[in-house]
Amino acid sequence: MNWYPIFLREMIQFKKKLFRLGYIFTSMMVPLLYLLAFGLGLGRSIQVPGGSYLGFLLPGLVAMSSMNNAYNWVASGLNLSRVYFKTFQVLIQSPIAPTSIMAGYVLAGMVRGLFASLMIILVGLGARAGFQLTPLFVFTLLLNCFLFANMGVLIGMITKTHEDTSTYANFFILPMVFFSGTFFPIDRMPAVLQAVVLCLPLTHTNILIRKTALDGQGITAILVMLGYALFFFVLGARKIKNYSE
Amino acid sequence: MIKLEHLTKDYGKIRAVDDLSFQIGRNEIFGLLGPNGAGKSTTIKILTTLVKPSGGRAALDGFDVVREPLEVKKRIGVVPQENNLDRELSAFDNLRIYGLLHHLPDLEQKIEEQLRSVDLWERRKDNIQTFSGGMQRRLLIARAALGGPRVLFLDEPTIGLDPQVRREIWNMIRRLRAQGGTVLLTTHYIEEAEALSDRVGILSRGKLIALDTPANLKKMVGEYVVEYLDGEGNQLTRMCAGREDAECFLREAGIEVRRRRSNLEDVFVKLTGERIEK
Ligand SMILES: Nc1ncnc2c1ncn2[C@@H]1O[C@H](COP(=O)(O)OP(=O)(O)OP(=O)(O)O)[C@@H](O)[C@H]1O
Ligand SMILES: [Mg+2]
Numbered sequence: 001m002n003w004y005p006i007f008l009r010e011m012i013q014f015k016k017k018l019f020r021l022g023y024i025f026t027s028m029m030v031p032l033l034y035l036l037a038f039g040l041g042l043g044r045s046i047q048v049p050g051g052s053y054l055g056f057l058l059p060g061l062v063a064m065s066s067m068n069n070a071y072n073w074v075a076s077g078l079n080l081s082r083v084y085f086k087t088f089q090v091l092i093q094s095p096i097a098p099t100s101i102m103a104g105y106v107l108a109g110m111v112r113g114l115f116a117s118l119m120i121i122l123v124g125l126g127a128r129a130g131f132q133l134t135p136l137f138v139f140t141l142l143l144n145c146f147l148f149a150n151m152g153v154l155i156g157m158i159t160k161t162h163e164d165t166s167t168y169a170n171f172f173i174l175p176m177v178f179f180s181g182t183f184f185p186i187d188r189m190p191a192v193l194q195a196v197v198l199c200l201p202l203t204h205t206n207i208l209i210r211k212t213a214l215d216g217q218g219i220t221a222i223l224v225m226l227g228y229a230l231f232f233f234v235l236g237a238r239k240i241k242n243y244s245e
Numbered sequence: 246m247i248k249l250e251h252l253t254k255d256y257g258k259i260r261a262v263d264d265l266s267f268q269i270g271r272n273e274i275f276g277l278l279g280p281n282g283a284g285k286s287t288t289i290k291i292l293t294t295l296v297k298p299s300g301g302r303a304a305l306d307g308f309d310v311v312r313e314p315l316e317v318k319k320r321i322g323v324v325p326q327e328n329n330l331d332r333e334l335s336a337f338d339n340l341r342i343y344g345l346l347h348h349l350p351d352l353e354q355k356i357e358e359q360l361r362s363v364d365l366w367e368r369r370k371d372n373i374q375t376f377s378g379g380m381q382r383r384l385l386i387a388r389a390a391l392g393g394p395r396v397l398f399l400d401e402p403t404i405g406l407d408p409q410v411r412r413e414i415w416n417m418i419r420r421l422r423a424q425g426g427t428v429l430l431t432t433h434y435i436e437e438a439e440a441l442s443d444r445v446g447i448l449s450r451g452k453l454i455a456l457d458t459p460a461n462l463k464k465m466v467g468e469y470v471v472e473y474l475d476g477e478g479n480q481l482t483r484m485c486a487g488r489e490d491a492e493c494f495l496r497e498a499g500i501e502v503r504r505r506r507s508n509l510e511d512v513f514v515k516l517t518g519e520r521i522e523k
Pocket of ligand 2 (some may be wrong): 285286310400436
């Protein structure tokens with residue numbers, strides 16, 4: 001339960017933001033724009049195996065939004081509290097383990113990621129785009145939030161300024177949005193690029209989140225995602241443990 | 246209670262703390278003085294697990310600050326020089342999160358007690374952002390004292406506080422000591438160090454250049470001070486061992502002078518060659 005005060009603090013803040021006018025709207029903006037531009041515009045000319053393009057796109061947008069929001073909330077929140085507000089000092093000086101600090105932030109990031117996804121899921125259900133909430137879908141979503149919240153902790157711990165967090169986002173997060181199978185199946189890409197893209201975590205989220213049943217490829221995807229999550233968790237926790245001003 | 250052995254901290258080429266060794270006893274109020282950049286805050290940060298030392302060792306209640314940080318953290322309360330309150334939260338929530346992080350029992354009651362003691366209970370629901378500088382400072386002190394820590398670190402605790410509140414903070418510090426606590430404080434207010442400290446250490450460029458009771462330190466540099474103006478109107482001072490010396494100097498100089506008892510500031514100026522009060 002050591003993670004609880006950290007989680008609680010983030011949630012108090014999140015709740016406050018929620019009530020601020022326009023917050024929900026802004027967080028909906030990006031995925032809705034993609035939905036309109038790609039789903040209705042471009043989408044008509046894209047052929048996807050089995051079913052409509054919208055049915056293909058929606059899970060991809062859920063993966064993308066949950067990634068963005070889980071990552072951003074944690075990376076920028078942690079960076080600000082470390083570099084600017086200095087509130088991170090209070091956590092370091094409290095008798096709690098680095099993994100508890102980690103867990104508090106990760107859980108908060110997951111809530112943020114899930115919240116953003118929920119909006120798109122509601123749109124998807126409303127649009128009747130052949131889109132179903134299966135247990136595997138929910139599991140993938142949770143795992144994806146977990147993964148990128150962990151990445152957020154690591155980046156939040158190593159960035160020196162707040163701008164750096166968006167630099168990392170532009171280098172690692174944004175390319176994944178476009179190449180990891182959010183908007184079109186990755187098998188449309190040249191083989192070399194496919195091999196590269198298969199190393200990216202979001203690719204596996206996109207593979208898994210569109211499956212109706214778990215198969216070999218799905219299990220591989222889970223293992224890759226868990227591997228990344230573990231990697232970020234271990235590095236992030238070590239950064240917190242070795243923290244020194 | 247606190248033990249430093251050859252403690253050193255380098256920031257690149259800057260040696261912020263240079264081979265510090267001293268001890269602070271249980272139930273002592275220890276004042277750390279020194280000019281800007283002397284290494285006071287860095288020393289406190291090392292002792293409170295925020296900065297890892299480059300060399301030497303430090304222990305609190307027998308627990309090494311690097312190897313057993315969790316045990317150290319259980320025993321300390323910290324008032325940092327720089328405000329690190331959660332500006333997005335209310336005063337109450339700031340203390341609540343802190344109390345939860347420290348597993349404090351009877352938290353609500355403790356929070357009320359502390360907020361009342363710094364006269365912020367009525368403002369408990371307000372956002373920190375709406376607090377004046379002095380109110381934020383008081384809240385920082387209330388937060389540090391919340392769990393009744395065995396060792397309280399205060400880095401310039403009363404900076405920006407009005408005289409009345411400052412006196413109240415002094416009483417809080419004394420109360421904590423009366424309850425068996427140990428206090429390490431830094432300050433630029435000499436009268437604060439004199440009023441509170443059992444012993445005073447003077448830091449200059451990361452090194453400890455004097456350590457004693459305020460009375461002994463004053464004796465060391467001379468108990469009397471002659472202040473006089475030179476031809477251009479600059480104030481000069483002369484330290485004298487006793488009253489006779491001071492009077493002798495007065496007669497010889499044959500100028501308009503003022504004689505007073507020495508204070509810790511004189512100790513400081515003499516030892517560091519720098520003025521302390523900002
Ligand atoms: N994070 C840091 N990075 C680099 N140098 C630092 C850092 N923190 C402190 N220093 C340097 O270490 C030295 C000691 O700083 P410190 O803050 O401990 O002084 P101080 O005695 O608390 O001064 P003040 O009275 O101004 O608060 C200074 O030269 C400062 O520039
Ligand atoms: Mg300082």
